[in-house]
Amino acid sequence: MVIRVKPEKLKxxxxxxxxxxxxxxxxxxxxxIQNYSIYHKDGWLFSYFEYTGQDYEADMADMAKxxxxxxxxxxxxxCQEPLDTREKGEWWACMEEIFHSD
Numbered sequence: 332m333v334i335r336v337k338p339e340k341l342k343x344x345x346x347x348x349x350x351x352x353x354x355x356x357x358x359x360x361x362x363x364i365q366n367y368s369i370y371h372k373d374g375w376l377f378s379y380f381e382y383t384g385q386d387y388e389a390d391m392a393d394m395a396k397x398x399x400x401x402x403x404x405x406x407x408x409x410c411q412e413p414l415d416t417r418e419k420g421e422w423w424a425c426m427e428e429i430f431h432s433d
Contacts, residue, residue: 332377332378332423332424332425332426333375333376333377333378333414333423333424333426334375334376334411334412334413334414334422334423334424335374335375335376335411335412335413335414336371336374336375336376336410336411336412337409337410337411337412338374340409340410340411341371341374341410343410344376344407344410344411345371347406347407347410348369351403352399352403354397354399354400355399355400355403358394358397358399358400359394361393362384362390362391362393362394363382363383363384363390364380364381364382364383364390365380365381365383366379366380366381367379367380367381368380376411376423378423408422411423
């Protein structure tokens, strides 16, 4: 997935992610997400994770209902600038996988 980071918020975004709240990390694991990374390059944030569950939409709905995750998103969202071309309902825009090798 991809999103822009506001240049004036990059330092804050990095600071926040250097110490992600334990409850947020717990919720990520409970929603079957592992090997989660966020990369930065030239104002762009790229995220990668592996989903190991059976119902992605249900797990993401559970994550969205979590009060601590909601608070986390409230402080991180002002750092981000979503793409105009994202799909309806997306904050981070999904990207098409063109190549994968295990």
